[in-house]
Structures are given as structure tokens and as C-alpha cells.
Amino acid sequence: MDASSLDRAPSPAPGGLAGPAPQSAVPAVAPAAVPAVVVAVPTYRRRAGLTRLLERLAGIRHPIAIIVADNDTREDGAADGLAVVAGLQRTGYPHPIEAIAVTERGIAQVRNALVARAIARPETRFIAMIDDDEWPEPNWIEALLAVQARCGAHVVGGPVRRAFEVPVADYLADANNYAPGTRRSGPTDLVDATSNVLLDAELFRGMAPPWFDPSFALTGGEDKDLMIGLKLDGKRFAWADEACVNEEMPASRCSQTWAIQRAFSTGNSDMLVNIKRRPPGFTVLRESVKIVGALAVALLNLALFWNQARLFEGQRLAARVGGKIAALLGHRHLEYKTIHGR
DSSP, X not given: OOTTOOOOOOOOOTTOOOSSOOTTSOOOOOGGGSOOEEEEEEESSOHHHHHHHHHHHHTOOSOEEEEEEEOOXXXXXXXXXXXXXXXXXXXXXXXXXXXXXXXXXXXXXXXXXXXXXXXXXXXXXEEEEEOTTEEEOTTHHHHHHHHHHHHTOSEEEOOEEEEESSOOOHHHHHTTOOOTTSSOSEEESOOOXXXXXXXXXXXXXXXXXXXXXXXXXXXXXXXXXXXXXXXXXXXXXXXXXXXXXXXXXXXXXXXXXXXXXXXXXXXXXXXXXXXXXXXXXXXXXXXXXXXXXHHHHHHHHHHHOOOHHHHHHHHHHHHHHHHHHHHHTTOOOOGGGSOOOO
């Protein structure tokens, strides 16, 4: 297997076309003309999730290469990501695939290693990022590329449909919902996450590393920090609502307690990004006024409404405000010290 080649043609579908294509068919694109896409996967102790993701990526027909960066630093050397990829390489895998070890702990460090490896290949045109607790729909790459070509965007994001391991109330399922149908395909103001994203590789070639700020190693927010920086630099964003990925929500993430803790974490990392980047309209005084207003709304929800959904929204808003206040006081919440899923 040539792990450096990105020009491999997709395997024909079972029962594929035989003989010349009918006149109405879209002409096949020669492999050399297909945009070279590297799928970059950060992983940490999720053997089952990573295996599922790579099995789904095997079914993607667009030519891709895959890089897995394993951040497992256990002294016994039992790195799940490296082992999973080695097994696939031995048994045969339809796309070029390699795994690298990243010994310094942190999601930003892993993303930086993935980008460095991807852009070291001169043929790399785009980098698609997806997490090890997710899996894509078969048209994922094609849908991202189609919107990128139509909009000329530097960054294209897509929706994430969550799959809950245990049943949850509707108000929990709807919290932070980025499922298909919540946004229209086309140009958008900002894509603020890397859980489902296509990035122009030239963005990184034109910037000095580290691209993802290592100070966000365990807090999260390293992706939003990058995106805000790109936006301030005038880069273009788009949304591909057809480019859907699915995210596993294990039982540990299906509780109201976890959702409230996550709101605190998001508020904390968002404020840390704003303090660093100082986007237009941001000042500590103005943000403080907004915090007071949001806190008042949260308290009203908690005091006046006994509906469980409204109480939850009040608690979640209060937690988000608390995370922002903590950031203003210098606290960094380490969301990614704990790993969920397998």
C-alpha cells in the first residue's frame, strides 16, 4: 500500500457499471483531477469508536488518505489508535492510511501534528477533520467539496447528528443541536468547530505553527480560537447541510448534569478565546453587562417556571455564565481530562 498517494481511484461499487457510460451520465473525473483530501482523525483511548469510524471511511468512494494521530501516552505502550490502524494495514484497507503517535497530551497538540503531517504532502489540497466518536454518511466528502467549489470557501462545516446510547428527554436532545436542517447550505458567517469540517490546506501553509493554540490543550476551544482568527483575517466560511456525520453520545453524556457541566465548559472556553482574540465589539465591560443580563434571565427561569425544560434552560444558561465569569477571573476548566465513550 502506498501511504503517500492521494490519487487512488475509488473502487467500483458492487455491481458497478460495465461498458461505456450512457450519454446522460456525468463524465467520470480522472483521479489526477480530483482534489486531494486528507482525513485527519485525532484519537485517545477510543478503540471501538475509532474502529467504527475507519470502517465507515472505508466505504467512501472519493479518493482520500487518512491520518490517525494517537494521543495515548500510557507507559505500557498500549496505544489503541496505533493498534487499530496497524491491524487494518495488515488485512488490507481501501484507502492509504497511517497512524502517528503524539506524546504531548492535548487536543491542540494532536491537531497540530495532524496538520503538519497532512501539509507535508505537497499534493494535499484539503484537510477534512472528524472525531473518533463520530462516523460519516457515505456522501460526506463529496458534499463538503461541492459546497466548497460553489462558494469558494476556505472552511466548510457540516451538521452533527447525535446518537444517544440511552433515551433522553427532548429538551436534552435539543440542547446545542447541530443536526441537519438547522442551517441552510451556502455561505455562512462562521464555522466554529472541527468535529465536521473541510479546510483549505493552503490556510495552514500560509501560517506559522502552532496553528491550534497549545494553551487550549485540555480546555477545548482550540478549534473556535483558530476559526475566529481566520475570520478576523478575512477568510470565507460555508455550511454544507448535506455533509452529515453522526456522534455517539454514551450514557455518561446523556444526563442533565453532564449537559450543565458542558455549558460551563463552553462558556469558559468561549470567554478565553474572546479574551485572546478581542473580536470586534468585545470588551470586558461590554461582556460583563451581557453576563449580568444573561444571569438575570437564568434566575428568572429558575424562580418563575416549574416546567422541567425551562428549569433546565435556566440552569444551563447560569452554568454558561458561570464559565465565562470563571474565565474572566483566570480559571481554565479542563474539560478534556475526562474521556467519554469507548
